[in-house]
Amino acid sequence: MGSLDEGHLCVEIEDGMKLGFEKEPETIAIEDAVKVLLLGLGEDVNREGLMKTPLRVAKALREGTRGYKQKAKDIVQGALFPEVGLHDGVGHAGGVGGLVIVRDLDLFSYCESCLLPFQLKCHVGYVPSGQRVVGLSKLSRVADVFAKRLQDPQRLADEICSALQHGIKPAGVAVILECLHIRFPSVESVLLDSKHQGWVKVLVSSCSGVFGNENADAWVDFLGLLKFRGVTMEKILTRDSIKQSWCPSHSSSMNKIPSELVAANPEMVAAVSSILRSLGEDPLRKELAETPGHFVRWLMNFENTKLDMKLNGFTCGITNLLKSNGEVGSCSNEHMHSELNLSFWSQCEHHLLPFYGVVHIGYFCPIGFNHIGKSLLQSIVHFYGFKLQVQERLTRQIAETVSSILGGDIMVVVEANHTCMISRGIEKFGSNTATIAVLGRFATEPAARAMFLQNIPDSTTTTSQTS
Amino acid sequence: MGSLDEGHLCVEIEDGMKLGFEKEPETIAIEDAVKVLLLGLGEDVNREGLMKTPLRVAKALREGTRGYKQKAKDIVQGALFPEVGLHDGVGHAGGVGGLVIVRDLDLFSYCESCLLPFQLKCHVGYVPSGQRVVGLSKLSRVADVFAKRLQDPQRLADEICSALQHGIKPAGVAVILECLHIRFPSVESVLLDSKHQGWVKVLVSSCSGVFGNENADAWVDFLGLLKFRGVTMEKILTRDSIKQSWCPSHSSSMNKIPSELVAANPEMVAAVSSILRSLGEDPLRKELAETPGHFVRWLMNFENTKLDMKLNGFTCGITNLLKSNGEVGSCSNEHMHSELNLSFWSQCEHHLLPFYGVVHIGYFCPIGFNHIGKSLLQSIVHFYGFKLQVQERLTRQIAETVSSILGGDIMVVVEANHTCMISRGIEKFGSNTATIAVLGRFATEPAARAMFLQNIPDSTTTTSQTS
Numbered sequence: 001m002g003s004l005d006e007g008h009l010c011v012e013i014e015d016g017m018k019l020g021f022e023k024e025p026e027t028i029a030i031e032d033a034v035k036v037l038l039l040g041l042g043e044d045v046n047r048e049g050l051m052k053t054p055l056r057v058a059k060a061l062r063e064g065t066r067g068y069k070q071k072a073k074d075i076v077q078g079a080l081f082p083e084v085g086l087h088d089g090v091g092h093a094g095g096v097g098g099l100v101i102v103r104d105l106d107l108f109s110y111c112e113s114c115l116l117p118f119q120l121k122c123h124v125g126y127v128p129s130g131q132r133v134v135g136l137s138k139l140s141r142v143a144d145v146f147a148k149r150l151q152d153p154q155r156l157a158d159e160i161c162s163a164l165q166h167g168i169k170p171a172g173v174a175v176i177l178e179c180l181h182i183r184f185p186s187v188e189s190v191l192l193d194s195k196h197q198g199w200v201k202v203l204v205s206s207c208s209g210v211f212g213n214e215n216a217d218a219w220v221d222f223l224g225l226l227k228f229r230g231v232t233m234e235k236i237l238t239r240d241s242i243k244q245s246w247c248p249s250h251s252s253s254m255n256k257i258p259s260e261l262v263a264a265n266p267e268m269v270a271a272v273s274s275i276l277r278s279l280g281e282d283p284l285r286k287e288l289a290e291t292p293g294h295f296v297r298w299l300m301n302f303e304n305t306k307l308d309m310k311l312n313g314f315t316c317g318i319t320n321l322l323k324s325n326g327e328v329g330s331c332s333n334e335h336m337h338s339e340l341n342l343s344f345w346s347q348c349e350h351h352l353l354p355f356y357g358v359v360h361i362g363y364f365c366p367i368g369f370n371h372i373g374k375s376l377l378q379s380i381v382h383f384y385g386f387k388l389q390v391q392e393r394l395t396r397q398i399a400e401t402v403s404s405i406l407g408g409d410i411m412v413v414v415e416a417n418h419t420c421m422i423s424r425g426i427e428k429f430g431s432n433t434a435t436i437a438v439l440g441r442f443a444t445e446p447a448a449r450a451m452f453l454q455n456i457p458d459s460t461t462t463t464s465q466t467s
Numbered sequence: 468m469g470s471l472d473e474g475h476l477c478v479e480i481e482d483g484m485k486l487g488f489e490k491e492p493e494t495i496a497i498e499d500a501v502k503v504l505l506l507g508l509g510e511d512v513n514r515e516g517l518m519k520t521p522l523r524v525a526k527a528l529r530e531g532t533r534g535y536k537q538k539a540k541d542i543v544q545g546a547l548f549p550e551v552g553l554h555d556g557v558g559h560a561g562g563v564g565g566l567v568i569v570r571d572l573d574l575f576s577y578c579e580s581c582l583l584p585f586q587l588k589c590h591v592g593y594v595p596s597g598q599r600v601v602g603l604s605k606l607s608r609v610a611d612v613f614a615k616r617l618q619d620p621q622r623l624a625d626e627i628c629s630a631l632q633h634g635i636k637p638a639g640v641a642v643i644l645e646c647l648h649i650r651f652p653s654v655e656s657v658l659l660d661s662k663h664q665g666w667v668k669v670l671v672s673s674c675s676g677v678f679g680n681e682n683a684d685a686w687v688d689f690l691g692l693l694k695f696r697g698v699t700m701e702k703i704l705t706r707d708s709i710k711q712s713w714c715p716s717h718s719s720s721m722n723k724i725p726s727e728l729v730a731a732n733p734e735m736v737a738a739v740s741s742i743l744r745s746l747g748e749d750p751l752r753k754e755l756a757e758t759p760g761h762f763v764r765w766l767m768n769f770e771n772t773k774l775d776m777k778l779n780g781f782t783c784g785i786t787n788l789l790k791s792n793g794e795v796g797s798c799s800n801e802h803m804h805s806e807l808n809l810s811f812w813s814q815c816e817h818h819l820l821p822f823y824g825v826v827h828i829g830y831f832c833p834i835g836f837n838h839i840g841k842s843l844l845q846s847i848v849h850f851y852g853f854k855l856q857v858q859e860r861l862t863r864q865i866a867e868t869v870s871s872i873l874g875g876d877i878m879v880v881v882e883a884n885h886t887c888m889i890s891r892g893i894e895k896f897g898s899n900t901a902t903i904a905v906l907g908r909f910a911t912e913p914a915a916r917a918m919f920l921q922n923i924p925d926s927t928t929t930t931s932q933t934s
Contacts (some may be wrong), residue, residue, distance in 0.1 A: 049548055081516055081817075083859050086867070086906065093879075093904030094863030101901040133859045135817060136885060136900055140893050217913040224920030225880070225901045350548075350602060392550050392600045396561030400553070412560075413692070418603060426607050427894070433603055434568040434692045437560030439553065446684040453691030 022055065026278040030058035033271035033278070034352065040268040040296075042304035043388060049349050050388070057352050060424045061279060064110060064117065067148030068280045075142055076167030079135040085128070095131035097171060099221050102139045103229070106429040108422050111181060112150035112287050113247035114294040115272065116354065117423035120147065120156075121178040123231070125222045126164060127171040127210055134168050142167065143175075150281060150288070153179040154242045157206035165208040172209025174222050176231055179204065182345075182354050182419070183248050202246055203236045249294035261300055262293045269296050301386050302347040334364040336448065338455045339374055342381045348420050349388035357416035357432070358459075361402060362452035364409045364441065372406060391416055391435050399437035408440035411452050415459045432459070489522065493745040497525035500738035500745070501819065507735040507763075509771035510855060516816050517855070524819050527891045531577060531584065532746045534615030542609055543634030546602040552595065562598035564638060566688050569606045570696070573896040575889050578648060579617035579754050580714035581761040582739065583821065584890035587614065587623075588645040590698070592689045593631060594638040594677050601635050609634065610642075617748060617755070620646040621709045624673035632675040639676025641689050643698055646671065649812075649821050649886070650715050669713055670703045716761035728767055729760045736763050768853050769814040801831040803915065805922045806841055809848045815887050816855035824883035824899070825926075828869060829919035831876045831908065839873060858883055858902050866904035875907035878919050882926045899926070 021027060031054035038045045038053065045051075085096025092098045105122040124139045146159040161175045181200040210218045223233060237245065262269060272292035273283040281288060342359040359381045363372075384397045391414055399412040414435045421428045442448050488494060498521035505512045505520065512518075552563025559565045572589040591606045613626040628642045648667040677685045690700060704712065729736060739759035740750040748755060809826040826848045830839075851864045858881055866879040881902045888895045909915050 052545075078519075081857065083857065084863075086863065086904070090875075091866070091877075091904065091906035091910035093866050093906070094859050097910075098859060098862060098905070099901075099903040100859060103899055103901065104897045105895050106897055128859070133857065136858070137888055137891070137893050137895075140888070140895055140898065144893075217916075220913055220917050221903060221920065224917060225882075225903075225923075225926075227920075228925040390548070390550065390600065391603070392561050392565060392567060392595070395565060396551075396553065399558070399560050408557075410558075415692075421604055421607070424604070426604050426611075428572050428604075428607050429897075430571045430573055431607065432570055434566075434570065436566040436688060436692075437553070437558065438565070439558035439560070443558035446687055449684075450687055450691060453688065453694075456692075458695040459692075 021059075027055070027058045027062065029278045030061060030275050031055055033274045034058065036271035037268055037296075037299060037352070038388075040265050040271075041299060041302060041388065049390065053350060053352060056350055060351055060353070060420070061275065063425060064108075064423055065149055065279045067145045070145045070148070072142045072145050072163035073167055075145065076134060076138055076164075079138045080132045080168065081135070082131055083128070083133045084131055092127075095128050095133055097127055097129070099125055099127055099218065100133065100136075101125040101222060101225055102136055103226065105140045105143060106427075107144055107147040108427070109147040109149070109151045109156060109179075110423075111247050112152055113291060114249040114298060115150070115275075115291055116182060116295075116298065117419055118179055118181045119422060119429070120153070120180065121229075122147075122160070123176040123178075123222075123226055123229075124160070124164070125174045125211075125218075126168060127218060128168075129171040130169065132168070132170075139164065150276075150279070150291075152242070152287070153177055153202055153204040153246060154206075154237075154239055157204045161206035161208055170209065172207065172211045172218060174205065174207045174211040174219065176203065176205045176222075176226065176236070178202075178229075178231070179246075181247060182356065200246060200248055202242060203231060204242060205236045247294075249290075249297070259293075262296055265296055265300070268299070269293055272296060299347075299352075301345075302388055304387065334366050336362060336451060337365040338362045338452060339372075339377050340456060342374070342378045344381045344385040344394075344414070344416075346385040346387065346389040346391075346394060346416075348418060349390060351420040351424070352388075353419040353423065355389075355391065355416045355418040355420070357414065359398060360413040360415075360452075360456050361398070362411040362442065362455070363402065363406050365406075377402065391418075391433060395435040395437045399439055403439050409442055409448075410437075410439040411442040411449060412437045413453070413456060434459075488526075494522075494525045494529065496745045497528060497742050498522055500741045501525065503738035504735055504763075504766060504819070507732050507738075508766060508769060508855065516857065520817060520819060523817055527818055527820070527887070528742065528746060530892060531575070531890055532616055534612045535747045537612045537615070539609045539612050539630035540634055542612065543601060543605055543631075546605045547599045547635065548602070549598055550595070550600045551598055559594075562595050562600055564594055564596070566592055566594055566685065567600065567603075568592040568689060568692055569603055570693065572607045572610060573894075574611055574614040575894070576614040576616070576618045576623060576646075577890075578714050579619055580758060581716040581765060582617070582742075582758055583649060583762075583765065584886055585646055585648045586889060586896070587620070587647065588696075589614075589627070590643040590645075590689075590693055590696075591627070591631070592641045592678075592685075593635060594685060595635075596638040597636065599635065599637075606631065617743075617746070617758075619709070619754070620644055620669055620671045620713060621673075621704075621706055624671045628673035628675055637676065639674065639678045639685060641672065641674045641678040641686065643670065643672045643689075643693065643703070645669075645696075645698070646713075648714060649823065667713065667715055669709060670698060671709060672703045714761075716757075716764070726760075729763055732763055732767070735766070736760055739763060766814075766819075768812075769855055771854065801833050803829055803918060804832040805829045805919060806839075806844050807923060809841070809845045811848045811852040811861075811881070811883075813852040813854065813856040813858075813861060813883075815885060816857060818887040818891070819855075820886040820890065822856075822858065822883045822885040822887070824881065826865060827880040827882075827919075827923050828865070829878040829909065829915075829922070830869065830873050832873075844869065858885075858900060862902040862904045866906055870906050876909055876915075877904075877906040878909040878916060879904045880920070880923060901926075 034054035034057045035045050038050060043050060083095035085094040103123045107122055108117050108119050111118050122143045142163050143160045146156055157175045157177050161173050164173045179202050183199060269292045272295045276283040276288060339361045344359050345356045348355050361377055380401050381398060384394050395412050395414045399410050403410045417432050421431050501521035501524045502512050505517060510517060550562035552561040570590045574589055575584050575586050578585050589610045609630050610627045613623055624642045624644050628640050631640045646669050736759045739762045743750040743755060806828045811826055812823045815822050828844055847868050848865060851861050862879050862881045866877050870877045884899050888898050
C-alpha cells in the first residue's frame with residue numbers, strides 16, 4: 001500500500017486546484033465541444049439547467065479517463081509483502097501457489113465505440129509465487145487504472161491481467177469481467193417495439209501463467225468460487241464473438257437510423273472528435289473511427305425540436321381515442337387503476353449522461369370504462385424521456401399530460417438509475433432515485449397514495465442494473 | 468454540481484502532495500501513536516508487514532475523518548436548480564411538493580465509542596419548495612461530509628437532515644440510516660460461546676418540516692418506497708433506545724473483559740487519545756471519554772504473546788482427543804468430510820482494521836472414524852484469527868495445523884470481508900476475498916478440490932455484511 005493510493009485529502013487539494021483545472025486547455029476544449037453538441041440538439045446553452053453542463057461534462061470525462069495518466073507499476077510497487085508458503089511438494093498456500101481471489105469489484109469504464117460509460121463487476125485471482133503476496137486493495141486499484149480509459153471489455157480484461165502479471169510476477173493471473181452496457185433505444189424503435197429493455201451483458205476473461213488455458217486446474221478452483229455469481233466457462237465469450245455482440249451502436253436496430261442524421265451534423269461529429277483528442281486519444285485509431293458518429297446518433301435521440309413536433313400528432317391521437325371511449329372522470333363510481341413498470345430512457349441535462357428506469361402511473365377509472373391502454377401511457381413516458389431532462393421535471397410532465405387526458409386524479413412514481421451517480425466522483429453503484437408527483441385526490445388523500453404505493457413491485461430487482 | 472465535488476485529478480495531485488502530507492505534524496503524531504499500539508500488542512514494528520502500517524493507519528484515519536474540514540453548505544451552493552412545479556391546490560410535483568428520494572447510498576463512518584469503522588446505507592428524501600431542486604448527487608455528498616467524522620447513528624442522521632434543511636430550504640427532509648457495526652468478539656467469549664456472529668444493525672431516522680412527526684403523510688410515501696428494503700416505522704429505533712443498543716463496546720459481554728487490561732496499558736490508552744486529538748477531536752468530549760479504553764480492549768484481542776501461550780495448552784488438548792479416537796489417516800477406505808462456515812474475526816496487519824468471514828475446511832476421513840469435532844476446528848480458526856494477520860497467512864496456518872492433527876490431505880478456503888476495502892480510498896463496498904490452501908491429495912487431485920468447492924454454500928448471502 002504505497003502512498004499514492006488513498007485519494008487522501010482530495011477535498012482540500014481540489015480547492016486549491018479548482019482554478020487551474022478549469023483553465024487547462026483540455027478542459028476548455030471539451031467545454032467548447034459540449035456547447036456545439038447542445039446547440040446541435042436545439043438547446044439554449046444559456047438556460048440555467050445547462051449553463052454549467054459543459055464544465056460538468058468536461059470534468060466527468062477527464063476524471064473518468066484519468067487512467068491514461070496512471071501506471072499500474074507504481075501502484076503495485078511497495079505493496080508486495082513477503083509471505084512464506086508451504087514447502088514444495090506438500091501443497092499450495094500462502095506465498096506459494098495458494099489461489100487468492102478478490103470478487104465483486106464494482107467499476108465503470110467508457111465504451112470506445114460510443115463514448116457512453118459502462119458498468120462492470122471485476123473478479124481477479126492470482127497464484128502467488130516467490131513468497132510474495134500483494135496488498136488486496138491493489139488488485140482493485142490496478143483494475144481501475146485500465147477501466148478509467150476508453151475500452152472494450154476484452155482489451156480491458158487483457159490489460160488488467162497483463163499489468164498484474166508484470167507487476168506481481170506471480171505463477172498466474174485470471175481476470176473475469178461482467179460488463180453491462182446500456183442499450184441504444186431510439187425514439188423510432190421504442191415507439192414501434194416495446195421490447196427494447198435491459199442491458200447488454202457480456203462475460204469476458206483473460207489469463208496468464210498457470211491459468212494458461214481454460215481447461216487448467218486453476219480455472220476450476222477460480223470458477224468454483226464464482227459459481228453463485230452465475231459465472232461459468234460456457235458463458236464467457238470468445239475473443240471473436242465479443243466484437244459483434246457488445247456495443248449496441250453496432251447492432252442492426254441502430255443501423256436503421258439514417259446515417260444522413262450524422263452527415264447532416266458534421267459540426268457535432270467534429271466536436272466529439274475534438275473531445276477524444278482532449279482526452280489524449282487519437283480519433284484516427286481504428287476502434288475510434290466510428291465513435292463520434294455513434295455518439296452523435298445516440299445524442300440525437302434527445303433532440304429538442306424533433307420531439308416537440310412529434311407531440312402534436314401524438315396528443316391528437318389520444319384525444320380521438322378517448323372520444324371513442326366516452327367521457328372520462330364523470331362517473332363517481334370509480335376504482336383505482338395502476339399501470340406499472342413502464343420503461344423509460346432519458347438523458348440527464350446536467351451531465352449529458354443516461355438515466356433510465358421505470359414509471360408507475362396510478363389513476364381513478366370509472367367502473368365499466370375501458371381504461372387507457374398501456375401502450376399509450378408508454379408512449380407518453382417515452383415522449384418525455386427522450387429529451388435532456390431532470391427526473392423531477394420528467395415526473396411532473398408525465399403527470400400533467402396524463403391528467404389532461406384522464407382528468408385530475410393522477411399519481412406518478414419514477415424509479416431511476418442515474419449513470420451520473422456511478423460514472424463520476426461519487427461512484428454510488430447501488431444507489432437509485434424515486435420521485436413522486438400527485439394530482440387531485442392523490443394529493444389530498446394519503447390513503448389513495450398508500451394504496452397505489454402498495455402495488456409497486458420490488459424495485460431492487462426491477463430497476464437495478466446489476467441484479 | 469459545484470466544482471469541488473468530483474475528486475477530480477486526485478492522482479496527479481497526490482503525487483505532488485505526497486511529501487507534504489507525510490510530513491504534517493498530525494500524520495506524524497498518529498504514526499507515533501500507532502507504533503505504541505503495535506508495541507503494546509507485542510509486535511515487532513520493524514518486521515516487513517508492519518513497517519508501513521503506522522503511515523497507512525494515519526492516512527486512512529485522516530482520510531476517513533476528512534468531513535471535519537468540509538462544509539455541507541459549499542456542496543449544495545451552486546447545485547440548486549430552478550424547476551417549476553404544479554400550481555398550488557392542484558397537486559405536488561417537480562419543484563413544488565413532489566417527494567424526491569435517493570436510496571441505497573453506501574457510506575462508512577467511524578464509531579465514536581470504539582473508533583472502528585461502521586458501514587451504512589443511507590436513504591434521503593426531501594420535498595422541494597420555492598421551485599428549487601438540488602442535484603441528486605449532492606444528497607450523497609452532504610451525507611458523506613457527516614459520515615466522515617466520529618459519529619453515532621442518531622447524530623449522523625440528525626446532522627445530515629439539518630444540513631440539507633439549511634442548504635436546500637425545502638418543505639422538509641427525511642433521513643433513514645441502516646447502520647451495521649461489527650460485533651466485539653473477544654478471545655475469551657468466542658471460545659466459550661460460538662453464537663458471537665453477525666453484526667449489530669440499527670435503523671435510525673431524522674426529519675424536518677413536513678415530515679414533522681412519524682405519523683406525517685410524507686413519511687407514508689417515503690416508507691412506501693422503501694418497503695422492499697425491510698424499512699418500516701416499527702423497526703426504527705427511538706432516540707432513547709439507540710444509545711444502549713448500538714456499539715458492542717457498551718455491551719455486557721465486553722464488560723466481562725477485565726478493566727485491568729486497560730489499566731495495565733496506560734501508554735496504549737494515551738496513544739489513542741493522542742490519535743483523537745490529531746484528528747481534530749477533543750478526547751475530553753463526553754462521548755469520547757471511554758473511546759480510548761474501548762479501542763485498546765478491542766486491540767488486545769489480537770495481542771501476540773497472549774495467544775502464543777494459549778496455543779500450547781490447546782494443541783495438547785487436540786492430541787489427547789485424537790489418541791482417544793484412534794490413529795488418523797491410516798485407513799485407505801476414506802471419504803471426504805467438509806466443515807463449512809466456521810466464523811472468524813481477524814485484524815489486518817496492514818491497516819489495523821478488522822477482517823472477518825467464514826472458513827471452510829475439507830479433509831479425508833477413514834470410514835467409521837469419528838471425524839474431528841466442529842468446535843475443535845472452530846477453535847483452531849479463532850486461534851489464528853485473533854492476531855494481526857493477512858488472509859493468505861491465516862489460510863496457510865489453519866491448513867498446516869489441521870494437517871498436523873488429521874494427516875496430510877487438507878483443503879482450506881477462507882472467504883472474508885475486509886474493512887480496509889471499504890473504509891479507505893477505494894471504498895469497494897460489495898467486494899470480498901477468497902483464499903485457498905491445499906495439501907496432499909487436494910494439491911494433486913483437481914477432482915478432490917472440485918468436490919469440496921461444490922459443497923461450499925452461497926457466499927453472497929453468508930459473508931456479505933449488507934445482506
